[in-house]
Amino acid sequence: MKTAPALTNRRILIIDDTPSIHQDYRDILAPPAPAPGTLGPRPYFELDSAYQGEEALELVTRAVAEGRPYAMVFTDMQMPPGWDGLETIERLWQVDPHLQIALCTAYSDYTWEAMAQRLEFGDQLLVLKKPFDSLEIRQMANALTWKWQMAQDAASKMLSLERTIEERVHELLKVSHLLQYDVLTELPNSTLLGDRLTQSLALSRRHDKQLAVMFLGLDRFKRINNALGHPIGDEMLKRVGKQLVATVRASDSVFRYGSDEFVVILADIHHPQQTKRIAQKLLAAVSAPQHIAAHDLSVTASLGISIYPDDGFDALALIKKAETAMRNVKESTPNDFGFFIEAMNQQAREQQGIESGIRLALARGEFVLHYQPKLNLQSGRIVGAEALIRWFKPDHGWVYPSDFISVAEDSGLIVPLSKWVLCEACRQACAWQAQGLAPISLSVNVSAIDFRQRGFVASIEQILAETGLDPTLLELEITEGVLMQNVDTTVATLRAIKDLGVRLAIDDFGTGYSSLSYLRRFPIDVLKIDQSFVRDLSTDSNDAALVGAIISLGRSLNLNIIAEGVETLAQLAFLKAQQCEEVQGYLFSKAVDPQTFALLLKHGLQMPEA
Ligand code: C2E
Ligand code: MG
Ligand code: MG
Secondary structure (H helix, E strand, O other): OOOOOOOOOOEEEEEOOOHHHHHHHHHHHOOOOOOOOOOOOOOOOEEEEEOOHHHHHHHHHHHHHOOOOOOEEEEEOOOOOOOOHHHHHHHHHHHOOOOEEEEEEOOOOOOHHHHHHHOOOOOOEEEEEOOOOHHHHHHHHHHHHHHHHHHHHHHHHHHHHHHHHHHHHHHHHHHHHHHHEOOOOOOEOHHHHHHHHHHHHHHHHHOOOEEEEEEEEEOOOHHHHHHHOHHHHHHHHHHHHHHHHHHOOOOOEEEEEEOOEEEEEEEEEOOOOHHHHHHHHHHHHHOOOEEEOOEEEOOOEEEEEEEEOOOOOOHHHHHHHHHHHHHHHHHHOOOOEEEOOHHHHHHHHHHHHHHHHHHHHHHHOOEEEEEEEEEEOOOOOEEEEEEEEEEEEOOOEEEOHHHOHHHHHHHOOHHHHHHHHHHHHHHHHHHHHHOOOOOOEEEEEEOHHHHHOOOHHHHHHHHHHHHOOOHHHEEEEEEHHHHHOOHHHHHHHHHHHHHOOOEEEEEEEOOOOOOHHHHHHOOOOEEEEOHHHHHOOOOOHHHHHHHHHHHHHHHHOOOEEEEEOOOOHHHHHHHHHOOOOEEEOOOOOOOEOHHHHHHHHHHOOOOOOO
16 A cells, blocks of 8 residues: 655745746746646746845745745855855855755856855755756756755654653663662662662771661561551651651761661761660651551661671671661560670571571471370360471481571571471371371461461462362461451451361460450461460469460350460369360370370370379
């Protein structure tokens, strides 16, 4: 398919002091239109006439102003009494630099060199030697108007290209801003922190000054998000950012480091003690009450401090040490500050060692599961087992979960570890059944990280399918704290697990904050009373009352109740009297290896006389 040709500019200005010449041009370039119905030459060009350079300048100026510029000019060389051709051209180009020009000269007018001295010839000027013929004129008019059009097209393409480039450059500016600044608080982010801190350190070095890095972590900030929603959490973070900026001097800088973490660089410190006062001011600023969406809210922060040059020379080391100090404060005394001390590094190194140890242990198969029996108080029979992980370190011996589970959780290694535990526990339960032992319920502990993992339910389903264990024999123990975060999502996940047929238990019940109304919403089967209450049953009347209350609460909600950590006959007697259903504890058996557990299951356990 042919496309319509682009409209071209066919306006030509003839400049010549001899009127008859104008008619010659008209005959050649704009012959009269043929009579209707007859064939004949059609008008090619739109012609205007000027008889002097000055008049031509007026016409060209007007044409430009009206947005209908000429494409080309034919101009004579000698036009007394006014400007000659060269001067005319020079003036015309000043008002319309795009004009294509054909200069008509007789041999006698000027030499080429003389002309070149007066005017810089671009490729927009052609010289036509008189006398000329009509074909030459027509070809030149065609060629130069075409050239004008091409030059215009190229210029507009160039312009749009320039615009595109400008836009791209603008987007790149924007992008790098996004990379360096936090959108929410508008504070510089951790990327920029590295650069700025390195610069500040160079200055401190040169001027022999000290510098402090302060790492702030908000305490239990997730609770605001969970309880009131993310928009309110976001607003709170913005306000905290503003408070921090308002508290420090202009020469100090504040960065948003992580979701609820900020870093402040204090340049020009004379003495580390000087930072104490600033730390107190920052903590006070953070905890100022904020009125957000009809709530009066306040958060606190824990703050860690590292000092150049005492604690390190480079940005990374100083940030890490301030962070370590912050974590230490957060664990021991939140809403306070503390300086980095070398002992903390030792602890961090130990954690690092445990982390790589877990990785290796997973690959080398150094983990094993031990099983602790759960007994029915009335029948005295073993009705279940809790799988408890143990790590046998070849050159060290047994390592217990309290020494590595939290590191596994912090490093994310808990995910593969828990998968292994689930698989191994299900496999073992099937193996016992294959040996002809009575089927029992098998409990596996699940950590918060596992529970929030996207593919968690699917992986349980897969493990059940692979091992062939009856899902109703599997029970997951989840701590109360885990359940109380993001209650809606929690309920959905719990339902999905229940849909598989798996049972659910709340572990360490009584240590968290569950309210009765929530408890009703969770599709759970078992409440496991925390061992701290069981421990002091006989000495602490409060605990006794609490355990009694939990048991009757569980009964009213139709839940199974199990007491863990039962060590004494007195505890057993109390639980019996309260009609607790199941018990677990050293009084009956510690967690034992699978072979020993099989023997316990086969021969039964002697229920001590309470
Ligand atoms: P937990 O789930 O509350 O497990 C009960 C802990 O109490 C076990 O310690 C058990 O050996 C201990 N225990 C049982 N009976 C008694 C008793 O009569 N007196 C005393 N003082 N303690 C008793 P363990 O095996 O050291 O496990 C500690 C915690 O580590 C567990 O608490 C659980 O939260 C976690 N854990 C254990 N295995 C796993 C696992 O495979 N995955 C995950 N995520 N966590 C695990
Ligand atoms: Mg447990
Ligand atoms: Mg427990």
